[in-house]
Amino acid sequence: MSALAFSAVHHLLISPIWFALGTNLAAGAVGGACLAWSYALAVSDKTRRSWRRYNAAFVFILIALAGTSLALFEPVTTIPALLQAKAPPRALIGRALPVTLVFTFASALLLCLRYRAAWLAAVAIIVTTFVIVFVLGLNLSILGLVAVPRGSFYLVLEVLGLILALAFVYAWCMSLVWRRTLTLARHAA
16 A cells, blocks of 8 residues: 555656556565564554554654765766666665665664664564665665755655655554554553
């Protein structure tokens, strides 16, 4: 559901990406499964609120990755050049990769500390952080390498909107799926 929402919002705000729907569905399935798995292992008080907070932590990680990229890198290309390219921006991703890796490890470590994760939960958090950053965050990691003219800053806001739409739809759908578990945990507390 969240991959469909992402594709629709991307179509409306940036450009049509329906050709990648299969890839988006697969990425969403893997990312969503990792989020649910790591939440189940890392969070002891399973409530709707804790579920939303856990998802919000990963949204924050993606937004912070974009901010880190904007702060650390100087632009080397333009938005029109990226949109005209027929292939993914592999050179830009490679250039940002060291920062992306350090950022991913640091984020995973902070989450492990925050949730006082036992070893299996720590593994789940680390795997989830890598999947989320490398499946959803690679385009965010290169934002600083792309010149965004003042008049086009709305594009950065559109990317933020995409992240929020994806996270909201996923968290909402999963809270419906888990409504008995989350509600029972809340009442048991």
